[in-house]
Amino acid sequence: MPIYSLRIFSAFLIIATLIPFIKWDYWWIRIFDYPQLQKLVLILLCGIIWIKIDFDQNPIEKWIWLVVLSPAALHLFFKVKTFTSIGKKMIDSVPFEKNNGIHVLVGNVLQSNKSYYKVVSLINRISPDLVFLVETDKNWVEGICSIEENYPNRILIPKDNTYGMALYCKLEIINSKIEYLIDDDVPSIELEVKLRNGKVITIYAIHPTPPVPTENLKSSERDAEILIVGKKAKNNPKPSMVIGDLNDVAWSYTTKLFLKISGMADPRRGRGFFSTFHAKIPLMRWPLDHIFLSKHFGLGELKVMSGIGSDHFPICIKASLKSEKTVEKLSASGDDKKEAEEKMVKGKIKKNKKGP
Structure with a gap:
């Protein structure tokens, strides 16, 4: 790699690591929330290249770049670590109890995808208690009616x-x-389900719009919907789950704010990435489809399923109610609550401006 290209690429990676600290909701800022692991790998590769380069005239440049790249790498490492086996679990592992639990499958089928048989085959094979699919038009409803x-x-x-x-x-x-x-034009579902032992749980099923130029220039609507549902879950005394394609990654600022406001837990933490998107581009994958649990649940199993022809992999969970509420929660500060309220108000104002 020519030295000037390495300088430009190294500078870009540093900027790409710093941009997510900006809390503006423009799509071109929020898009940098997604590839944390990819940025970490590329920064490490750049560091190795800088170490191997032999500078005769200006040897100090190598060390300047290494000093600048190191904090970025450390920051990304701690972000990524949370979603590995060395991170702290938010939810206890428990044996799955069919009578006292629920088996849920969540998937974005991709509306233009015609592989209905793959979805039917998957559902018939694992036989979940509840299936939640998004991007379903009339063709999809008819295609999987069996x-x-x-x-x-x-x-x-x-x-x-x-x-x-x-x-x-x-x-x-x-x-x-x-x-x-x-x-x-964007629905969400709130329902109460009776488990086999008679206990009732609440499920919030959502699919907010993504911050991309073809949909929204800002993440305001996505953030507001996620936080509104989080507030609902917080005020609900029943065991609850939030499921769906949130169009946001597990480590983003908004998702972390959601966990603080809702008091819910992310089963990915301390276990793995469980990336669901992009199914067809292995080097550009991150977790967009989520299943969050309230403090009442323990985790039996969390698994990303095989492809169904979509750009998303489905994800399934087996969760059981437990007697002890030992879930690790993130606490919301006064500033967190204020910011969440501002984001929710901003989203509602945007809806009102659209009119009927």
Whole structure:
């Protein structure tokens, strides 16, 4: 690599590491939240190249770059470490109890994907209690209708704008409601499900819009929807889960704020990345599909499933209720609560401006 190219690339990686500290919600800032592991690997590679370069005329330049790159690498390492086996778990591992727990499958099917049989095959093979799919239009609802004989309780919201939802449940649904929290074209589902032992849990199923130029120039709507649901979960005394394609990574500032505001826990922490996107680009993968649990649950299993022809891998979880509430929670400071309220208000203002 020519020396001038190495200088430019090294400077870019440092800037890319610093940009997420800016809390502005413009898409071109928030997009740098995603590739933390990739940035760490590239910074380490740059460091190795700088070490191997032999400078005769200006040897100090090598050490300047190494000194500058090292804090960036350390910062990214500690970010990444949280989502490895050496990080601290937020949720205890417990044996899965079918009567006292729930097996959930979450997947973004990609609306243009026609591999209906792959989704049907996966569902029939693992037989989850609840299936939540997003980007489902009428073709998708019809394409996988064969699973309906095993899932008597269904909430189907087919849409052709990539924000359709399809929820299938073997367990009894006590009550449910479809809401449009931020955008009149983007639904979310709130439902109460009775487990086999008679206990009732609440599930919030969401798919907020991503901060990309083709959708939103800012992350305001995504952040607001995530935090509104987090506040709902916080005020709900029942065991609860938040599931769906959140279009945000597990280590982002917004996701961390969500955990603080909701009091919920991320089963990925202390276990692994469990990356679900992009299924077709192995070098550009990160966790966009999530299943968060309240303090009432223990984790039986968390697993990323095989591909279904989509740009996302499905993810499934087996979680059981437990008697002791030993989940590690993030605490929200006064500033955190204030910022969360501001983000929620900003999202609602944007919805009101759109009008009916």
